[in-house]
Amino acid sequence: MGLRESKKQQTRTAIADAALTLFLEHGFDQVTVAQVARQAGVSTNTVFNYFPTKEDLFFDRQADVEGHLAALVRDRAPGTCPVETVRDDLLSALRRNDPLLGLHPGAPRFWQVILDSPALRAREREISEHAETALTAALAEHPPSSEGTPDDPGHPMPALLAGALAGTHRAAVHELRRRIMSGEAPEHARDTVAPAALRAFDLLCTGLHTQP
Numbered sequence: 001m002g003l004r005e006s007k008k009q010q011t012r013t014a015i016a017d018a019a020l021t022l023f024l025e026h027g028f029d030q031v032t033v034a035q036v037a038r039q040a041g042v043s044t045n046t047v048f049n050y051f052p053t054k055e056d057l058f059f060d061r062q063a064d065v066e067g068h069l070a071a072l073v074r075d076r077a078p079g080t081c082p083v084e085t086v087r088d089d090l091l092s093a094l095r096r097n098d099p100l101l102g103l104h105p106g107a108p109r110f111w112q113v114i115l116d117s118p119a120l121r122a123r124e125r126e127i128s129e130h131a132e133t134a135l136t137a138a139l140a141e142h143p144p145s146s147e148g149t150p151d152d153p154g155h156p157m158p159a160l161l162a163g164a165l166a167g168t169h170r171a172a173v174h175e176l177r178r179r180i181m182s183g184e185a186p187e188h189a190r191d192t193v194a195p196a197a198l199r200a201f202d203l204l205c206t207g208l209h210t211q212p
Contacts (some may be wrong), residue, residue: 027116041055067134
């Protein structure tokens with residue numbers, strides 16, 4: 001990365017960090033973009049140059065989240081089941097207490113800001129939809145190695161499998177969130193959700209590879 005790109009990334013990070021500080025303290029709907037700009041020491045126009053909408057300031061890693069499952073499926077080793085790939089990635093993240101799953105002290109406040117804002121809840125749903133669409137495309141391009149997988153590019157199988165796979169992943173993360181938000185210790189929530197997620201993914205995998 002060149003000096004120019006490095007400086008741009010530093011500015012973007014500084015703006016996002018300033019925005020998150022204000023959002024966590026005051027709530028999303030109560031903070032203006034102008035306040036974020038002042039906090040970051042930049043102009044309002046500069047904020048919009050990096051973040052087209054206010055919601056982008058909160059979900060500043062949206063693109064990474066939307067492409068994560070699709071990237072796992074595209075980059076998996078030849079012959080590897082896509083369900084197992086997504087399953088193993090989630091279980092690995094749980095074992096290492098990945099902060100992106102909310103396994104850190106500040107997560108409940110972050111989630112509460114989302115719950116308190118209709119705009120953020122809508123954007124979160126949109127992110128999930130985009131992630132599922134990207135996963136559908138990845139599954140169509142890199143289908144499971146099993147007999148009976150349709151060759152027709154217009155076949156609905158990739159979309160249906162993506163819905164089941166992304167839905168299971170989303171449900172596991174939301175169950176983890178629900179338990180932590182209700183006061184359960186993150187470690188206990190993790191140790192409860194992990195085996196249930198393993199079983200759910202394994203049921204999908206078994207069904208996928210069962211011969212008719």
